[in-house]
Amino acid sequence: MAETAVQSRTENQPDENLVIRVENISKLFRTPDEQAIRALQDISLNVAYGEFVTVVGPSGCGKSTLLKLIAGFSAPSSGRIMYQNEEVRGLNTKVGYVPQESKLFPWLTVEENVGFGLDSKRYPRQKRQDQVRYFINLAGLSGFEKYYPAQLSGGMSKRASIMRALAYEPPVILMDEPFGPLDAQTRMVLQDELLKIWEQKRQTIVFVTHDLVEAVALADRVVVMTHRPGKIKDVIKVPMNRPRNIFEIHRQEGFDEAYGRLWNIFRHELKIGAR
Amino acid sequence: MSKQASHESQGVVSGEGKEIPRSGVRFSQRTVGVTLLRAGIIGGFLLFWQIASGRWIEPFLISSPSRIFSSLVAGFQTGDLLLHTWVTFQEIAIGFPLGALVGIGVGYWFGRSRFLAEIFEPIIIALNGIPRTALAPLFIVWLGIGIWSKVGVVFLLTFFLNFFNTYTGMRQMDQEFIDLARLMGVRGWKLSFKVIFPAISPYVFTGIRTSIPFSVIGAIVGEFIAATEGIGFFIRLSAGIFRTADVFVGIIVLMFMVILMDRIADLVEKRVLRWQVQTEHVQIQG
Secondary structure (H helix, E strand, O other): OOOOOOEEOOOOOOOOOEEEEEEEEEEEEEOOOOOEEEEEEEEEEEEEOOOEEEEEOOOOOOHHHHHHHHHOOOOOOEEEEEEOOEEOOOOOOOEEEEOOOOOOOOOOOHHHHHOHHHHHHOOOHHHHHHHHHHHHHHOOOOOOOOOOHHHOOHHHHHHHHHHHHHHOOOOEEEEEOOOOOOOHHHHHHHHHHHHHHHHHHOOEEEEEEOOHHHHHHHOOEEEEEEOOOEEEEEEEEOOOOOOOOHHHHHHOOOHHHHHHHHHHHHHHHHOOOOO | OOHHHHHHHHHHHHHHOOOOOOOOOOOOHHHHHHHHHHHHHHHHHHHHHHHHEOOOEOHHHHOOHHHHHHHHHHHHHHOHHHHHHHHHHHHHHHHHHHHHHHHHHHHHHHHHOHHHHHHHHHHHHHHHHOOHHHHHHHHHHHHOOOHHHHHHHHHHHHHHHHHHHHHHHHHHOOHHHHHHHHHOOOOOHHHHHHHHHHHHHHHHHHHHHHHHHHHHHHHHHHHHHOOOOOHHHHHHHHHHOOOHHHHHHHHHHHHHHHHHHHHHHHHHHHHHOOOOOOOOOOOOOO
């Protein structure tokens, strides 16, 4: 299997500001009884360098599928995905991926997990160590370097999992409902940490969630997806300043406006109707 | 980063974080009690055996602990027993690692290649359906009555258990681990050593440990059928002339062989799988 056969296509005028261009993709899945399910339909989406984009939608709308296609875990049924102006074919090793569950390698310590992506970078020993230590500190996990994932709480595993994706500094990080299974407090703390790290590093983040507040609180732009077949219903710009205070996000200027627009779309989707 | 974060994480660990017990023996009152009770049960059984023998039950049927002990000592003094033990040990020492290695290797390759698995899986399952000890006479025909026919039987028994466990491990493996690792630029043999082997290692160890007693069974069955040396031969010979104490001596030697191999495997397993949370005994009543 081709690992990262990324073919360059120059005939489509490249846009230097865009890191991801999803062009008209659809994705069909075959069910066990040989029926085709259309998970995604005619999705087009551009993501610029340094942008924080959230993708929000009801469960089963194909938002995780979209992320997996960008990562190159599987190929779209039609359309194409351009990454840094090259078509994604096979695994896209230039993105980092944070899965729904932490999925830390259970046989490696926190330290080894965070450093996992650095191995293929062939850093000198000292630089590698510094890098790992830096990201472990960033996650507030110092003192737990030698712990195995089985010894960590849910929140700590989550942190380590995010740091594993950040540590080797891919230009884009894809996050698939990373805070989904956490309790409300831990979730807020982690959202806050993620924003602080992102404000320092400004890596591009595509963040999938089903939580409307989370979607607005974190993002520059919110991509709204609707139910099967997954389509993009709208893209909402979030007019809030940064840095943001996650803990009092409701009071921040611009939150209501963006959240109101988002809720309007979903209210329509849920067929609750206007009150 | 934030102090709050590290504070929170500390709290979580002491609160709900699962602890992996440190290795090393801790002599609590409980362990002492358990050990004493166990020793008492074994001692009581041996005592009962000793008393029963010759009083209520014919000694040639069950011998007695004292007779078995003196036979054991005598056997090692004459060197006779040592020779038999050595022969059986050799058969296992060659057949077992070979069977385990080939079993693990084949299980791994079948797990990697769907094509191979599709071709060979039904064949292997069919072969596994044969009571494998029934093949032992064939090995004698093919490889003679020396150690190599027994090595063959040991190999066969060990191979299947290791193969099936490793193959199961490969099939149960979480695809997401592979995807993540490959996304982070790990591939080829590095992927095998850094991700695949660690991921399947619990299964591999289950295979190794369950196959230990079977490897000894393999050697003994082979020796029962046709041999001039080995513990199996010694047991059969002793039973044939009603030297019951020697039969038990043979059994004891085999028992210690299994225990020794199991302890070694246990040590290695604890070392390799130290990342696993030790499961505690299920508590049913509070």
